[in-house]
Amino acid sequence: MxxxxxxxxxxxxxxxxxxxxxxxxxxxxxxxxxxxxxxxxxxxxxxxxxxxxxxxxxxxxxxxxxxxxxxxxxxxxxxxxxxxxLGMVFQHAHLVKRRSVVANVATGTLGRHRTMFTALGGLPACEFPHAMACLEQVGLTPYARQRASTLSGGQAQRAAIARALAQRxxxxxxxxxxxxxxxxxxxxxxxxxxxxxxxxxxxxxxxxxxxxxxxxxxxxxxxxxxxxxxxxxxxxxxxxxxxxxxxxxxxxx
Incomplete structure (x- = not known):
């Protein structure tokens, strides 16, 4: 330490x-x-x-x-x-339920991409490999392409942690x-x-x-x-x- x-x-x-x-x-x-x-x-x-x-x-x-x-x-x-x-995790995961799990995680990278495209809701394609790596860290790789609405409470919270990790x-x-x-x-x-x-x-x-x-x-x-x-x-x-x-x-x- x-x-x-x-x-x-x-x-x-x-x-x-x-x-x-x-x-x-x-x-x-x-x-x-x-x-x-x-x-x-x-x-x-x-x-x-x-x-x-x-x-x-x-x-x-x-x-x-x-x-x-x-x-x-x-x-x-x-x-x-x-x-x-500083990554932040709250009591509730606050995932966008209609989006895929990996897309939710990718939103954690937006602090590095302040563009008109992201301001309008777009996600930078170059960050998806990193988002997948964060999902692997929390054990959710098999759920990457599913809608966030399909996750259990514990899985949703792990996805929220992955989103925070995507911030690096x-x-x-x-x-x-x-x-x-x-x-x-x-x-x-x-x-x-x-x-x-x-x-x-x-x-x-x-x-x-x-x-x-x-x-x-x-x-x-x-x-x-x-x-x-x-x-x-x-x-x-x-x-x-x-x-x-x-x-x-x-x-x-």
Missing amino acids: SKLPLIEAHGLNMRYPTGRLALQGASLTVHPGELAVILGANGCGKSTMLRIIAGMQKPSGGEVRVAGQDITRLNGRALSEARMN PRALLADEPVASLDPEAAEEVMRLLRGLASGHGMAVLCVLHQPELARRYADRLLGLRQGAMVFDAPPGHVPAAAINDLYEGFRPS
């Missing part, structure tokens, strides 16, 4: 116009080859933190560095280019990627994320609501409570009581 982190978040604060404080000085790092999981109750700031790290929101304070670059100071084209280092990111951010899946499909997706970290050297930061999955697959567990990071340690060093405390009696402000 590299000594230099690929993702760094330092002292993140986030206060919404309503006055609600979503993050209070939260910090984390994720290194290449590492899978880190954020745990915490609904409303504790997990998804807000992930969106800030992804460059989708600006924090009220603090900074985010991706591959050493402070993305909180970037806007427009510079921010878009910096975000190419150095890190992957996953916001509750298994929340809508059955246990078997959830295990499959977590094994895939684990392999992308340990086998392909990616930095993977994942928000989960399943502490037992986090313990089995994560290198580090990060506990977020009321917007503050309360622990950051390998699974074997985090007692069950510390995880329970994240969820007991919590009410978002």
Whole structure:
């Protein structure tokens, strides 16, 4: 594992116009080859933190560095280019159901092809071999030419991961990627994320609501409570009581 982190978040604060404080000085790092999981109750700031790290929101304070670059100071084209280092996976796959699976994956390459053709919905033919390679990584090659609507929930989520990989990111951010899946499909997706970290050297930061999955697959567990990071340690060093405390009696402000 590299000594230099690929993702760094330092002292993140986030206060919404309503006055609600979503993050209070939260910090984390994720290194290449590492899978880190954020745990915490609904409303504790997990998804807000992930969106800030992804460059989708600006924090009220603090900074985010991706591959050493402070993305909180970037806007427009510079921010878009910096975000190419970060692939994003959400709870729902958001595939275009009428398109083939490989065409959905190829949309992950559009950040490299800003043309009138792609603006009108076209896909660059030169990227389809790369899209197929990404499908092979997630075990979906036999489904490449099928419509996305034919995939199961777990297969759709793996296709969404392949779409993120098509971007050629150095890190992957996953916001509750298994929340809508059955246990078997959830295990499959977590094994895939684990392999992308340990086998392909990616930095993977994942928000989960399943502490037992986090313990089995994560290198580090990060506990977020009321917007503050309360622990950051390998699974074997985090007692069950510390995880329970994240969820007991919590009410978002």
